[in-house]
Amino acid sequence: MHGLKGVVAVITGAGRGIGEQIARRYASDGAQLVLVDSNEELVISLADELHKLGADVVPLGLDITQPEAPASMMTESVKRFGRVDVLVNNAGVIRVRPFLDTTQEDWDYMQNVNAKGLFFCVQAGAKQMLNQTPISEGRPSGKIINMASIAGRAGRKFMCAYSASKAAVIMITQSGASELSPNVTVNSICPGPVDTDMWVQIDAEWTAIENTPRGSAWNQRVQGVPMARAQTPKDVAAMAYFLATKDSDFITGQSYHVDGGVMML
Template structure:
């Protein structure tokens, strides 16, 4: 098993990519703390991890609260004794016309998708430095590679994640800590249902049309699954990726090439 004996944190693990990643880590031998804003979904993910024979610890968490970030670290150390892997997965999307985006919406997106990524990274890195080892994986997006007309705040936040990843990789390499990011494309999750609905409304398109058009543009010919993303996270968390740091990897079926 790739992650035997490892302890991990996956934020936003109650559903979607976060849940798929937490479960894949457990199948590969890791114990996993699964913080989520929704306690019920966190508890369900933890229960499924436990059914796989690993320790799964639920936790309600708001990643924008510094006290919750510190509690996350303390809980992981208390439950598992150490933190080997952090996956900064929690995120949101708001679809707005550029001329209508509010300051509050901008702040919320950047607070969750970028600011929280940094401060979760920082808090966990302080613990990892003590052991001179660790892996931190951040959720970017192919929208962190190019701009999108209805996603200016989301794109800005995901571009920021790439910069955070590169800077942290350089800062933490002397401490034996690797930092990488993953950039998913059109993933079959609740988030893309929301994007399709809101973008379609703004563009005057029927439900499903925005998503359908994007999926049709994928060279590999199918929508991405949460498990596709979890597979890449698992490799990057493993010792097989021990010489990789500071990189952002697209996992999008060829939709974004760079």
């Protein structure tokens, strides 16, 4: 309990789904939080709820693709809490598109949030972390956790632009880890299909393309999970917790599959 007491964490895409669950997990373990989402109402309402449970939380309505957004997240955290110990780059978007129908606008939409936006958040987070002393002696001065996907490990039908953007996240993670160690660790998480609104959208777009019943794309994915159940945001939050704690201080440049065994490398 309280493994993150005194830790300041900034989480992007914290308004719902996986990011929301990471926020809940970090708050229950004692972290102070800056919750970022382009949907401001979502983070305001989550922050209100977490305040009532005794957590110290700042909600920020920001679109991470805006050039000034990465630096403002850091400035707000420093203004309120004096530092940034953990940055979780979780904000991400998808469009399910057949390879031949993917437009330049589709490509830019996914790359701008998932790869370019994330890169500049990593950069802003690292600049802040390198400029502060570690939370305790001998520890890194900051930890960055990026949300990739198993789609970034293997190309997927109807998901070329998304898969390419998530492969970029894995490479940004490795490049950042190489250059920022030993002061800042950079790792990523590769979830499988997680039961969130994003998958409701994926299922709707996928089944429309294949002209199959709604729900069938999701059901098919869940049936292929060796651990024999749908993945939940809590499964992902557990890894995000580990990567934020002291127990993972020696780990950097890694991308962990949290997918019930879908991808075995």
